[in-house]
Amino acid sequence: VNAANIRVRSASRRTEYPIVIEEHLAASLATHLERVAPGARPILVSSPRVWRHHGSAIAAGLGRRNGREPEVVLVPDGERAKHLTSVSRLYDRLLDLKADRRTVVVVVGGGVLGDLAGFAAASFLRGLPVVQVPTTVVAQVDSAIGGKVGVNHTRGKNLIGAFHPPLAVLTDPLLLATLPARELRAGLYEVVKYGMISSARLFARLERDLPRILACEAEALRPVVAECSRIKARVVSIDEHETGLRRILNFGHTVGHALEAITTYTRFLHGEAVGWGMLAAARLARTRGELSSDAFERLARLVDRVGPRPPVNDLSIEACVSATARDKKVVAGTLHFVLPVAIGRTRIATDVTMRELTRALRTLGMRP
Ligand SMILES: NC(=O)c1ccc[n+]([C@@H]2O[C@H](COP(=O)([O-])OP(=O)(O)OC[C@H]3O[C@@H](n4cnc5c(N)ncnc54)[C@H](O)[C@@H]3O)[C@@H](O)[C@H]2O)c1
Ligand SMILES: [Zn+2]
Numbered sequence: 588v589n590a591a592n593i594r595v596r597s598a599s600r601r602t603e604y605p606i607v608i609e610e611h612l613a614a615s616l617a618t619h620l621e622r623v624a625p626g627a628r629p630i631l632v633s634s635p636r637v638w639r640h641h642g643s644a645i646a647a648g649l650g651r652r653n654g655r656e657p658e659v660v661l662v663p664d665g666e667r668a669k670h671l672t673s674v675s676r677l678y679d680r681l682l683d684l685k686a687d688r689r690t691v692v693v694v695v696g697g698g699v700l701g702d703l704a705g706f707a708a709a710s711f712l713r714g715l716p717v718v719q720v721p722t723t724v725v726a727q728v729d730s731a732i733g734g735k736v737g738v739n740h741t742r743g744k745n746l747i748g749a750f751h752p753p754l755a756v757l758t759d760p761l762l763l764a765t766l767p768a769r770e771l772r773a774g775l776y777e778v779v780k781y782g783m784i785s786s787a788r789l790f791a792r793l794e795r796d797l798p799r800i801l802a803c804e805a806e807a808l809r810p811v812v813a814e815c816s817r818i819k820a821r822v823v824s825i826d827e828h829e830t831g832l833r834r835i836l837n838f839g840h841t842v843g844h845a846l847e848a849i850t851t852y853t854r855f856l857h858g859e860a861v862g863w864g865m866l867a868a869a870r871l872a873r874t875r876g877e878l879s880s881d882a883f884e885r886l887a888r889l890v891d892r893v894g895p896r897p898p899v900n901d902l903s904i905e906a907c908v909s910a911t912a913r914d915k916k917v918v919a920g921t922l923h924f925v926l927p928v929a930i931g932r933t934r935i936a937t938d939v940t941m942r943e944l945t946r947a948l949r950t951l952g953m954r955p
Contacts, residue, residue, distance in 0.1 A: 591606075591607075591608040591609075591809075591813045591816075592605055592606070592607055592608075593605065593606040593608070593813070593816055593817050593820050594606075594820070594824075595732060595733070595752070595756075595820040595823060595824055596824040597734060597752040597824075598824075599750070599828070600734075600752055602752060604623075604752060604753055604754055604755050604756070605623070605755050605756070606732060606755070606756040606758060606816050606820060607619060607755065607756070607757050607758065608758045608759075608760065608809070608812060608813050608816060609757075609758070609759060610759055610760065610761050610805055610809065611759065611761065612648075612720075612757055612758070612759035613641070613644040613645045613647070613648035613759065614644075614648050615648065616645060616648040616649050616720075616757070617648060617649050617650050619718075619755065619757055620649075620691065620693065620718060623718060623754040623755040624691040624716055624718065624754055626689070627689055627690065627691040627716065628652070628658075628689055628690050628691070629649065629652075629657065629658070629690075629691050629692075629693050629718075630658045630659075630660060630681070630684060630686055630690055630691070630692055630693065631645065631646075631649070631657055631658065631659045631660065631693045631695060632659075632660050632661075632662065632677070632692055632693065632694050632695070632696075632700065632704040632707075633645075633659065633660075633661055633662075633694070633695040633696050633700065634661060634662060634663060634664035634696050634697075634700055635661050635663065636664065637664070637695055637696045637697070637700070637722050638659070638661055638695070640762075640765040641695065641722065641762060641765070642659070645695060645720070646659070658684055660677065660680045660681070660684070662676065662677055662680075662700070662703070662704070664696055664697060664699045664700045664703075665699060666699060666739070666852065668699065668703070669699045669702060669703050669738050669739050670738055670739060671738055671740075671747060673703055673738070674703060674706060674707045674710075674738055677703070677704060677707040678707060678711055681707070681711055681715075686711065686712075686715060687712065688712060688715070690715050690716075691715070691716045691717070691718055691754065692704060692707075692708040692715050692716070692717045692718070693717075693718045693720060694708075694717060694718070694719050694720060695720040695722060696720075696721075696722050696723075696726070697721070697722055697723035697725065697726045697730075698721075698723060698725045698726045698729070698730035698731075700726075701719050701721060701726050701730050701731050701736070702730060702735075702736050702737055702738065702745075702748075703736075703738055704717070705717055705719070705736030705737075705751055705753070706736040706737050706738055706747070706748060706749055706751070708736075708751065709736055709749040709750075709751035710749065714751065716753075716754050717751065717753045717754065718753055718754050718755050718756075718757060719731035719753045719755070719756045719757070720756075720757045720758075720759075721756065721758055721762075722762045722763070722766075723763070723766060723770060723774055724763060724766070724770075724771060724773075724774020724775060724777065724778065724812075724858075725773070725774045725777060725857070725858065727758050727760065727763070727812050727815075727816065728774070728777060728778060728781065728812060728815035728816055728819060729777055729815075729819060729836075731753070731756045731758075732756055732816060732819045732820055732823060733752075733819065733823040734750050734751055734752035734753070734823070735748060735750060736748060736749055736750070736751050737749060744852075750828075756816075758812060758816065760805065760808040760809050760812045761803075761805060761808075763803055763808065764803040768801075768894075769856065769894075770856065771801065771803070772801070772858070772859075772893050772894035773856035773857065773858030773859050774858055775797075775800065775801070775858070775893045775894075776839075776858040776859065776861050776862040776865070776890065776893055777815075777858050777861060778793065778811060778815055779793060779862075779865070779886075779889055779890060779893060780836075780838050780839055780861060780865060781814070781815045781818050781819075782889075782930070782931065783838060783865065783869075783886060783927055783930060783931070783933070784818075784835045784836070784838045784925070784927070784931070784932075784933045785818050785835070785931055785932070785933075786814060786818060786931050787929075787930045787931030787932075788814075788931075789811065789814045789815070789818075789931075790885075790889070790930050790931060791930075792810065792811065792814075793811065793889060794885070794889055796811070797889070797892055797893070801894075819836070822835070822836060834923060834925065834935055835925055835933050835935070837923075837925050838865060838868060838925040838927065838933055839861040839862070839863075839864035839865035839867075839868055839925075840861060840864055840925075841864065841868070841911050841914055841922065841924055841925070842860075842863065842864035842867040842868065842907065842911060842944075842948070843857070843860040843861040843862075843863065843864030843865075844860070844864075844910075844911075844914055845864075845907045845908075845910035845911040845914065846860040846863055846864065846899065846902065846907060846910075847860045848910045848913075849902060849903070849906045849907055849910050850902070854897045855896070855897055859896040859897060862890050862893065862896050863896060863899055863951060865886065865890060865927075866886070866887060866890055866951060867944075867947045867948060867950075867951055868924065868925060868926060868927060868947075869882075869883050869886050869887070869927050870883070870947040870950050870951070871924070871926065871939065871943055871944065871946075871947040872926040872927050872928065874943065874946060874947065875926075875943070877926055877928050877934075878926075878927050878928060878929070879929070882927070882929055882930050885930060886927070886930070899951055899952065899953050900952045900953060900954065901954060902953050902954060903953070903954050904945055904948045904949060904953045904954060904955055905945075907948055907953065908941050908944055908945055908948070911944065912941070922937075922939050922944075923935055923936075923937055924936045924937075924939040926939075
């Protein structure tokens with residue numbers, strides 16, 4: 588049938604949890620919850636927007652419990668809501684509902700909600716169990732897997748956080764069909780990233796199926812979401828706390844984060860900035876002769892086909908370079924840079940100079 592089951596290992600917590608990928612998953616939500624949290628009382632946490640699209644199917648799938656409708660808490664999402672005050676409001680609601688250790692928090696939403704509600708759950712009563720039901724591309728292929736949860740601080744992104752692996756990740760790729768086109772495309776840059784860092788087969792599939800993926804055709808979407816989930820699961824199972832292998836997930840992110848920072852997080856969706864960042868990293872690798880021109884062209888073409896990105900030509904190269912130097916990936920003064928060396932293969936370079944980076948940014952058309 589159209590289902591996949593992937594296991595994620597959490598070494599530090601000595602547990603393992605499944606990622607279930609299944610279409611129309613809402614219909615069997617109660618069964619899935621019963622399997623991973625037998626007898627637990629589910630409290631759904633979602634956002635008004637996500638709930639408007641998918642709430643009725645999910646509530647129906649959960650059914651009545653002791654004769655009562657499922658309990659739902661709606662909190663605003665979007666990056667600006669990813670803050671301690673939202674966590675605090677969520678605590679209030681959990682207290683109102685008398686959540687206790689027998690509660691399982693079921694998060695239905697994108698990466699913001701997963702991180703925010705996951706963090707609230709991690710800290711409420713020293714930890715309520717969580718099941719993630721991711722509803723964006725980013726959440727399905729990235730943020731819901733791996734156990735990192737947290738919120739932003741006014742002084743920086745994701746500064747407050749915890750490590751709280753879920754009991755399960757329940758993924759229905761069809762939920763993506765209601766995403767705004769720009770959100771869908773932004774997530775797909777991260778999908779291209781997975782192909783480029785570790786799967787030539789996924790990359791080729793994207794080249795072939797991109798139009799059908801953009802149209803959210805189930806047949807095209809399902810294997811892609813599954814393959815990315817598998818890659819993320821493998822990486823975090825081997826390297827839970829980002830000391831080695833997990834770093835390859837940062838491909839495109841050094842420049843991407845810098846672009847987001849110098850535009851005060853208002854111009855780009857995260858994935859769009861990563862799209863630019865991948866081009867910069869690939870150009871750098873190409874100039875060094877570490878990436879073939881054929882591989883470079885294929886990446887550039889695929890990134891462009893994912894869709895338009897807000898421009899970079901008015902942004903200063905110098906500002907961007909100094910922003911990368913402030914990146915937390917700078918270890919003892921050297922920039923750890925993920926360089927693609929082929930389609931499906933990367934390596935971590937620790938000797939990338941600011942001059943090389945400057946040259947690469949120039950080819951993106953940024954302002955000298
Ligand atoms: N924990 C991790 O390991 C990890 C990894 C990557 C990203 N993140 C975090 O993820 C966040 C970004 O997540 P995101 O891109 O999912 O953004 P998001 O959660 O803000 O969702 C984007 C928008 O899509 C809407 N939406 C969500 N699902 C929808 C659906 N099915 N139909 C229609 N609209 C829908 C939301 O309401 C929101 O407006 C960032 O805060 C980032 O830090 C965390
Ligand atoms: Zn990312």
